[in-house]
Amino acid sequence: MGEYRLTVLPGDGTGKEVIAEAAKIIAVFEKFSPASFNITTIPCGGEYYLETGKEWPDGSFEHCRDNSDAILLGAIGWPGARLPNGDLAGGQVILGLRSGLNLFANVRPVKLFPGVKHKIHGVHKQVWDSEQVDMVMVRENTEGLYHALLRRMSQRAIGETDKQMVIESFPGLEGEVKWDARPISRKGSERVIKFAFNLAQHRQRKLGKSQKITCVDKSNVTRGCRLFREIFHEIAAENPEIEIDEAYIDAFTMWLVRNPEQLDVVVLPNMFGDIATDLASVLQGGMGMAGSANLGPNHMLFEPVHGSSPKYAGKNVVNPIATLSSVQLMFEALGYRHHDSDMDRCADILMQAIEEHFKEGGSVTYDLGGNASTSEVGDAIAERCEKLLRAEF
Ligand code: IPM
Ligand code: MN
Numbered sequence: 001m002g003e004y005r006l007t008v009l010p011g012d013g014t015g016k017e018v019i020a021e022a023a024k025i026i027a028v029f030e031k032f033s034p035a036s037f038n039i040t041t042i043p044c045g046g047e048y049y050l051e052t053g054k055e056w057p058d059g060s061f062e063h064c065r066d067n068s069d070a071i072l073l074g075a076i077g078w079p080g081a082r083l084p085n086g087d088l089a090g091g092q093v094i095l096g097l098r099s100g101l102n103l104f105a106n107v108r109p110v111k112l113f114p115g116v117k118h119k120i121h122g123v124h125k126q127v128w129d130s131e132q133v134d135m136v137m138v139r140e141n142t143e144g145l146y147h148a149l150l151r152r153m154s155q156r157a158i159g160e161t162d163k164q165m166v167i168e169s170f171p172g173l174e175g176e177v178k179w180d181a182r183p184i185s186r187k188g189s190e191r192v193i194k195f196a197f198n199l200a201q202h203r204q205r206k207l208g209k210s211q212k213i214t215c216v217d218k219s220n221v222t223r224g225c226r227l228f229r230e231i232f233h234e235i236a237a238e239n240p241e242i243e244i245d246e247a248y249i250d251a252f253t254m255w256l257v258r259n260p261e262q263l264d265v266v267v268l269p270n271m272f273g274d275i276a277t278d279l280a281s282v283l284q285g286g287m288g289m290a291g292s293a294n295l296g297p298n299h300m301l302f303e304p305v306h307g308s309s310p311k312y313a314g315k316n317v318v319n320p321i322a323t324l325s326s327v328q329l330m331f332e333a334l335g336y337r338h339h340d341s342d343m344d345r346c347a348d349i350l351m352q353a354i355e356e357h358f359k360e361g362g363s364v365t366y367d368l369g370g371n372a373s374t375s376e377v378g379d380a381i382a383e384r385c386e387k388l389l390r391a392e393f
Pocket of ligand 2: 274278
């Protein structure tokens with residue numbers, strides 16, 4: 001196994017704290033397994049923008065594009081940090097990379113670990129068995145309602161000026177009107193839906209049980225979604241061994257909460273995926289548990305879904321598991337892409353460490369009803385990894 005070039009972007013607020021725990025875990029794998037990383041850390045985000053007038057140092061986008069096998073991002077977003085045109089400061093990092101590196105599949109696993117309680121009603125209750133919540137949401141990541149903003153951000157990242165889109169008129173509307181186009185393309189839909197089918201097949205092999213794929217859209221109302229669903233059926237016809245289902249996003253939100261056991265792989269257009277994954281995180285114990293991968297043909301970026309949570313920044317209290325799960329996804333994706341069986345083992349071991357931590361009643365942060373600190377949970381997982389790795393390698 002070679003050395004992987006890893007670019008770490010801690011970003012804003014609690015992003016920095018959870019990234020410190022990720023670094024701790026990665027160091028354990030470097031020490032006790034054949035895994036090896038050449039790490040470059042780049043400051044970035046809204047806070048960095050307020051301090052320096054830049055979202056990240058010049059050349060950072062190029063470094064991510066040309067010198068990174070994987071990118072690990074903490075969180076972007078800080079109160080009051082806006083670009084002169086009102087866009088999110090730091091957007092160049094998260095959105096510029098999604099668009100500029102063609103990271104078209106945003107993969108967000110939703111899994112309730114045994115020993116963790118979901119957060120429906122805002123309190124912890126064990127209603128489902130953990131096996132009932134084990135799905136992966138695949139969010140289209142480069143177009144839809146985000147398209148214009150994504151383009152503005154990737155153009156900023158490569159130093160092009162914003163290209164304004166043509167303004168149409170809206171008959172029947174009066175006074176000031178702002179609007180956002182929601183383009184959905186055949187190519188963009190095909191690639192993410194194919195990815196979702198491949199993932200369903202991969203899970204079928206890995207978990208040894210059949211997987212269903214559900215297409216979620218609003219094809220009863222929008223033309224873009226009609227195209228999305230049409231393509232879903234075309235690709236389904238090429239994959240008859242995968243069971244399919246379909247839902248409109250409104251009804252889906254209800255089924256997601258009521259019958260999560262019926263979902264395996266879910267594929268959604270961009271904005272619906274953004275919304276549905278926050279909702280789904282409640283089933284897995286909250287946003288502190290939600291990791292993600294942003295995957296493209298040549299690049300990959302991993303990040304917790306939760307954001308920078310300014311309210312908790314600097315307090316060492318937020319849950320690092322979403323970030324450690326993102327590192328787990330990184331090991332898995334590197335292993336898969338580079339046919340690296342050592343990396344596959346590292347991915348399994350990190351998953352095992354996280355699972356056993358919860359199963360055996362390990363310490364948890366406030367969001368899961370405990371009072372452990374961010375770094376205490378990170379230390380506990382690191383210790384488990386070390387034990388497992390010493391036995392393995
Ligand atoms: C997410 C976030 C981002 C998004 C924001 C920070 C731009 O909510 O990753 O889900 O809307 O995609
Ligand atoms: Mn979101």
